[in-house]
Amino acid sequence: MMGPAHSLSGAAAWLGVGAAVAAADRPMPWPVLVVGALICAGAALAPDLDHKSATISRAFGPLSRGLCEVIDKLSYAVYKATKMQGDPRRSGGHRTLTHTWVWAVAVGAGTSALAMVGGRWAVLAILFVHMVLAVEGLLWRAARGSSSDILVWLLGATSAWILADILNKPGHGSDWLFSAPGQEYLWLGLPVVLGAVVHDIGDALTVSGCPILWPIPIGRKRWYPLGPPKVMRFKAGSWVELKVLMPVFLLLGGVGSLGALGVI
Ligand SMILES: [Zn+2]
Numbered sequence: 093m094m095g096p097a098h099s100l101s102g103a104a105a106w107l108g109v110g111a112a113v114a115a116a117d118r119p120m121p122w123p124v125l126v127v128g129a130l131i132c133a134g135a136a137l138a139p140d141l142d143h144k145s146a147t148i149s150r151a152f153g154p155l156s157r158g159l160c161e162v163i164d165k166l167s168y169a170v171y172k173a174t175k176m177q178g179d180p181r182r183s184g185g186h187r188t189l190t191h192t193w194v195w196a197v198a199v200g201a202g203t204s205a206l207a208m209v210g211g212r213w214a215v216l217a218i219l220f221v222h223m224v225l226a227v228e229g230l231l232w233r234a235a236r237g238s239s240s241d242i243l244v245w246l247l248g249a250t251s252a253w254i255l256a257d258i259l260n261k262p263g264h265g266s267d268w269l270f271s272a273p274g275q276e277y278l279w280l281g282l283p284v285v286l287g288a289v290v291h292d293i294g295d296a297l298t299v300s301g302c303p304i305l306w307p308i309p310i311g312r313k314r315w316y317p318l319g320p321p322k323v324m325r326f327k328a329g330s331w332v333e334l335k336v337l338m339p340v341f342l343l344l345g346g347v348g349s350l351g352a353l354g355v356i
Contacts (some may be wrong), residue, residue, distance in 0.1 A: 200288070
């Protein structure tokens with residue numbers, strides 16, 4: 093899928109989690125619901141850091157372009173090192189390492205660790221990166237260009253600053269789910285994992301599938317491209333994605349937030 097559909101599905105997934113935990117008597121304070129949905133929307137773009145024309149690889153100028161090259165090389169090296177007889181030869185790393193559950197868990201765990209030990213500045217940095225991505229994914233893809241970059245960064249920085257202050261207030265959820273002393277902001281890794289997994293599922297619905305289960309072998313393939321039967325798959329960016337899936341994600345997100353806030 094393309095950026096906007098990924099972001100929208102990420103936000104909808106977090107709102108769905110909000111509804112589920114509300115039903116299980118561990119409701120999210122509203123800032124956790126809002127911030128989590130935005131982080132998840134941003135994190136749902138992250139696996140495409142292995143592709144140089146993806147939204148995320150362009151979002152932070154030379155910094156993300158450089159990181160993209162490193163990730164692509166790393167992914168390709170891991171693919172070559174772990175492929176089995178049934179895995180095809182390939183020429184680059186797109187849709188390999190960063191599109192697996194292992195990557196999702198690793199990035200989420202890294203985020204949680206950073207948020208816990210890094211203090212306020214780490215939380216601000218995590219929020220900034222994901223707010224910029226959420227804006228790119230949800231709102232401004234149409235207006236993308238070098239001139240709007242700085243505007244998006246400013247918007248990301250301001251919203252990160254404001255949201256960090258809101259989360260920090262007592263009862264606003266810095267200690268949601270993990271409430272022992274020293275575990276503040278541990279939950280920030282959860283929307284990051286969820287975003288990456290939702291991204292992978294979205295890609296699995298497309299023609300080429302997605303090797304989500306790596307390194308668990310299926311048959312003679314360790315990079316088995318998981319997906320539904322071929323007839324149910326669609327091309328990335330096709331009308332199914334724009335006219336069917338995106339409205340469905342919007343609807344699910346709306347229902348999820350009503351459930352999370354206890355309205356229904
Ligand atoms: Zn992808």
